[in-house]
Amino acid sequence: MKPNHPPRIAVLLVNLGTPDEPTAPAVRRYLKQFLSDPRVIEIPQFLWAIILNLFVLPSRPKRVAEAYASVWEGDSPIRRILKEQVALLQQRFDSEDTPFDISVHPAMTYGNPGIPDVMDKLRSEGVEHFVILPLFPQYSATSGGAVYDAVTKWSLQQRNLPNLTIVKDYFAHPLYIKALADSIRRFQSEHGKPDKLMFSFHGIPQPYADKGDPYPKRCKCTAAQVAQELGLNDDEWIISFQSRFGKQEWVKPYTDVTLEEWGKSGVRSVQVVSPAFSADCLETLEELAMENRDNFLNAGGQEYHYIPALNTDEGHIDMMEALAKPLVAGWAGTLDGWV
Structure with a gap:
């Protein structure tokens, strides 16, 4: 029946x-x-x-x-x-x-x-x-x-x-990699290419990775595939990790520390994308788009842009x-x- x-x-x-x-x-x-x-x-x-x-x-x-x-x-x-x-x-x-x-x-x-x-x-x-x-x-x-x-x-x-x-x-789905690369291309067609493109992922404590959490390796795979899709040279992009909490060591390099170092060393323009986030949220709109922008500019950088998350991108x-x-x-x- x-x-x-x-x-x-x-x-x-x-x-x-x-x-x-x-x-x-x-x-x-x-x-x-x-x-x-x-x-x-x-x-x-x-x-x-x-x-x-x-x-x-x-x-x-x-x-x-x-x-x-x-x-x-x-x-x-x-x-x-x-x-x-x-x-x-x-x-x-x-x-x-x-x-x-x-x-x-x-x-x-x-x-x-x-x-x-x-x-x-x-x-x-x-x-x-x-x-x-x-x-x-x-x-x-x-x-x-x-x-x-x-x-x-x-x-x-x-x-x-x-x-x-x-x-x-x-993390390596072809349509995900393509959507990320296309969003970066569209953004750069309007704002130009930066000196450095930063792939900033939400961090996890280093001991979690040491115990076998695959997250950092998956992040690196995502960033590398998008960089390859964009045809970037190794010195044009970096992967980093944000949103530390507490005093223990987290997966490195740290986003805020790297941006400050770039500003002090003469890097003029930076664009930041955060592929771990499928939707913009507090960590992207406040931490990345505002707080870390200030860190970079106060350290000597001249131009900083946050590339929005994929959100409702087709x-x-x-x-x-x-x-x-x-x-x-x-x-x-x-x-x-x-x-």
Whole structure:
């Protein structure tokens, strides 16, 4: 017996998260959830709980809230852009004639809309299969790993499990490399070529990499492939890592230190792109576009530009479609005679 309604398939585009509003209480709630994740902070939890609750959360939220306020336009940039990406990918599925009900939804590892809440709602509406696409191009246990954890924890509460497919990452996907290279070309056609092009990735602590986190190697692969696509010489570009937190050593070279050294050594113009971010957010719009710009110019540099994230770029949506559609079609093809 076949069902009276088409089988439902949900594609989840997942990004890291954001506070609900740019206020200290909202930021505190968000940071508590984010920084309590042992995937993010890998020190003994009893010790970290003391540090987090006595030192980090009493002081940091106000400062972070002020930074969020500087980039907030009706909503957090990362959540607003994620919703726009969802709408554009949904249009791609809607344009095809299919016997299945395919819908695309936003979800966040931390904050709202949270992964468990989104999956609960969709499951109650009859979704039978989830295709989960974390928008972290380069897998790290601190980002993509946390998505796996959230889905696993949700699954442990389910009696009738749905089908689940998770895309690990896409750091070397040809459409991703092309979209990045094309975005840089377009930017440089308007602003000219700089003395140096910096590929700045969100950093992770060096001990995480030492334990086997593949993230730094994936970042280097992404940057090298884009540089090759652009035909850059080795002295025209560099890879660096930003957004350090705490006192331990992080993966090097550091973005802020490198920019300061460049400014002092006579590098006149710099353009910075951040391929680890699928959507502009606090770390790009405030840290890279403003804070690090000031670091470079104050050190003696003359011209600094941040190249926006891929956001809703058509090539970016092409890549999402290329990743999601085969997984949807592959599972849907097993539904003949579905009951």
